Amino acid sequence: MKPVIALVGRPNVGKSTLFNRLTKTRDAIVADYAGLTRDRHYGNGKHGKQEFIVIDTGGFEPDAGSGIFKEMAKQTRQAVAEADVVVFVVDARAGLSAQDHDIGNYLRKLGKPCLVVANKAEGMKAGSQLAEFFELGLGEVFPVSAAHGQGMRSLVEMALDALHLEEPEEDPEPSDPSVIKLAVAGRPNVGKSTLINTWLGEERLVAFDMPGTTRDAISVPFEREGQKFELVDTAGLRKKGKVFEAIEKFSVVKTLQAIESASVVLLLIDAEQGVTDQDAHIAGYILESGRAVVVAVNKWDAIDEYQRELVKRSLETRLGFLKFAALHLISAKKRQGLGPLWGAITQAHKAANCKMPTPVLTRLLLEAVQFQTPKKTGAYRPKLRYAHQGGMNPPIIVIHGNSLEHVTEAYKRFLEGRFRKEFNLVGTPLRIEMKSSQNPFADKD
Numbered sequence: 020m021k022p023v024i025a026l027v028g029r030p031n032v033g034k035s036t037l038f039n040r041l042t043k044t045r046d047a048i049v050a051d052y053a054g055l056t057r058d059r060h061y062g063n064g065k066h067g068k069q070e071f072i073v074i075d076t077g078g079f080e081p082d083a084g085s086g087i088f089k090e091m092a093k094q095t096r097q098a099v100a101e102a103d104v105v106v107f108v109v110d111a112r113a114g115l116s117a118q119d120h121d122i123g124n125y126l127r128k129l130g131k132p133c134l135v136v137a138n139k140a141e142g143m144k145a146g147s148q149l150a151e152f153f154e155l156g157l158g159e160v161f162p163v164s165a166a167h168g169q170g171m172r173s174l175v176e177m178a179l180d181a182l183h184l185e186e187p188e189e190d191p192e193p194s195d196p197s198v199i200k201l202a203v204a205g206r207p208n209v210g211k212s213t214l215i216n217t218w219l220g221e222e223r224l225v226a227f228d229m230p231g232t233t234r235d236a237i238s239v240p241f242e243r244e245g246q247k248f249e250l251v252d253t254a255g256l257r258k259k260g261k262v263f264e265a266i267e268k269f270s271v272v273k274t275l276q277a278i279e280s281a282s283v284v285l286l287l288i289d290a291e292q293g294v295t296d297q298d299a300h301i302a303g304y305i306l307e308s309g310r311a312v313v314v315a316v317n318k319w320d321a322i323d324e325y326q327r328e329l330v331k332r333s334l335e336t337r338l339g340f341l342k343f344a345a346l347h348l349i350s351a352k353k354r355q356g357l358g359p360l361w362g363a364i365t366q367a368h369k370a371a372n373c374k375m376p377t378p379v380l381t382r383l384l385l386e387a388v389q390f391q392t393p394k395k396t397g398a399y400r401p402k403l404r405y406a407h408q409g410g411m412n413p414p415i416i417v418i419h420g421n422s423l424e425h426v427t428e429a430y431k432r433f434l435e436g437r438f439r440k441e442f443n444l445v446g447t448p449l450r451i452e453m454k455s456s457q458n459p460f461a462d463k464d
Contacts, residue, residue, distance in 0.1 A: 021279075023072045023272055024064075024178050025102035027095055027126070029118040030078025032110045033138040037165040038062060038075035041175065061275060063307070066175045072272060074098040079122050101272045104132040104181050106174070107155075111137035111162060115151045123155035132181040135160045136174060141167050199368045202251040202281035204274060204305070206297050209289040210317040214351035215239065215250050243361060251277050278304060282412070283311045283367050283446070285360070286341075290318045290326070290348075294333040302338055309413040311367035311447040312344045315360060320350040343439065344446050367446025371412045375442055380406040380416060387437050396425040404456075413448040423453035 024041070026034040042062035060075040079095040099105055107126055109119050126133050137149050140162035152160040161177065163170035203211045219241065239250040278284055284305050288298055305312050316330060334346065345363040349356035384406045393401045399422040409415035416438060431451050439449060 021063075021070050021072050021276060022103045022179065022182050023074065023101055024104050024106055025074040025076065025098040026106050026108055027076055027079055027099060027122065028108035029110075029116065029122065032108045032113075033165045034108050035060075035075055037106075037108060037136075037138060037163070038073055040165050040168060040171050041073045061272075061304075064175070066172075066179065069179060071175075071179070072275065074102060099126070099129065099131070102131070104134065104178050105129075106178060107133055107135050107157065108138050109135060109152055109155075109160075111140035111149060115154060119152075119155065123157055127156055133157050134174070134177055134181065137162045138165050140164055141169060198247045198249055199364065200249045200251065200280065200282040201364060202277045202284045202310075203287060204278055204284050204301055205287035206289065206292075206295065206301070209287045210351045211287055214287065214315075214317065214349075214357075217351050217354055217357065218243075218250070246365060251281060275304060278310060279308045281310055282371070283313065283364050285364065286312055286314045286344075288314065288316045288334075290316045290322050290330055293326075293330050294337045299337050302341055306340060306448055309448055309450070311371035311413070312341060313347065313360065313363045313367050313446055314338065314341060314344050315347045315349050317349055317351050319348040320353055320355060343444070343448070363446060366443075370442070370444045371414065371447040373411070373414055373442050373444060373447075375408045375414065375416070375438075377405070377407040379441070380408065380438070383437055383441055384418060384434070387434055391430075391433060393426050393430045396422075399425050401426045409452060413450055414442075414444065415450045415452060417452045417454055419454050419456065421456055423455040426453055 026037055028034055038060065041064045043064070062073050062075070064071050064073050076095040076098045079092060105126060107122065109115070123135075135152055135155055135157045137152055137160050140149070141164035149160045149162060161170065161174060163174055165171075203215060205211055219239065241248045241250050286298075286302055286305060288294060302312075302314075314334075316334070319327070322330070345367065347356055347360050347363060349360065351357070384403055388403050393403070401423050402421040403418055403423070403426075404420040406416055406418045409417040418434075435449055435451060438444065438451075
């Protein structure tokens with residue numbers, strides 16, 4: 020299980036900038052404007068071999084009585100509940116405020132591991148200038164500068180040390196490769212539990228017409244036509260602004276962890292509601308995790324022809340980045356369209372673990388270059404020489420040559436299309452890495 024780090028603090032102290040640093044992304048919107056972040060935002064970070072989840076939150080006002088600030092406070096409380104360690108971010112330049120005191124009092128009562136981080140501390144000494152933050156009663160204060168990347172490594176090390184994590188085993192017990200671990204993911208009330216109950220032919224999971232009935236990821240062994248599966252019914256990823264009940268506090272993190280540990284993810288979409296922002300976010304997380312994926316639109320029988328056309332268009336526009344995934348239109352309740360799903364799931368698993376011989380990859384690469392050479396950039400024209408497989412689940416193809424940093428994204432997509440067609444890579448992401456050879460004369464006069 021990945022540890023979870025939540026970033027908490029009053030508005031405009033630099034939480035989103037810190038989030039982007041820790042996750043090495045630009046996913047969180049950053050601007051010098053208080054209250055920009057309102058919902059919780061999840062991202063992946065990595066320090067050495069240790070991976071972790073980071074949660075960015077909006078400005079926290081523990082005693083907010085009404086309006087948007089009350090809703091933001093609920094969001095932050097959920098993030099703190101999900102977290103293993105809390106990073107309390109304060110503004111080193113603005114100094115200690117009454118709001119910081121309120122947040123400190125709230126965190127101190129929880130008894131959860133907490134680090135006080137003084138952001139915007141570039142050029143400041145760790146001693147006297149930060150002494151006032153010790154009034155919070157949360158221990159040592161650590162100066163960092165998220166904007167300049169100062170103190171990031173130490174911050175992560177201290178956060179992970181606070182959890183007293185055990186060293187991961189070098190050789191963990193391997194899972195049975197013949198078993199396909201299938202995670203059924205999607206927003207609440209799209210029919211995930213109903214679908215699995217239909218497959219199993221029994222009321223194995225609680226299915227009720229109310230969002231959020233499933234509170235945790237549930238694993239169920241299953242076998243069909245000699246193929247063993249492990250079905251995981253994930254807790255519904257509710258729209259973040261609506262995840263307030265304490266009983267649901269772990270649902271989002273559990274779902275993200277279930278997606279990452281799965282072999283194949285079945286992304287279930289509600290035909291009655293169409294493709295929402297939350298569906299696109301889940302799909303993006305599946306893609307980022309490198310999981311094989313099958314998309315199924317449930318409750319297809321419940322909508323008319325006009326609505327069906329709207330759903331098909333929204334699938335093309337909002338989930339266009341999952342074009343490699345098989346799409347199925349089903350009704351879990353009426354058992355319609357479920358048979359072909361199994362073939363798509365098995366195919367996606369097979370594609371994700373496909374073995375691609377080096378001679379075949381190199382031949383395909385040279386044929387592609389002969390058909391369409393990469394564009395020349397300035398004085399450089401990339402030269403693609405050979406390719407080999409760099410990993411599976413998802414498949415990774417490593418291409419070697421010269422000046423490959425100038426290969427355009429469009430040309431990579433062109434190569435991806437040819438590789439996919441040759442190896443029938445339906446349902447799995449495909450990653451292409453470029454490795455340029457070093458010029459032995461580069462450092463010589």
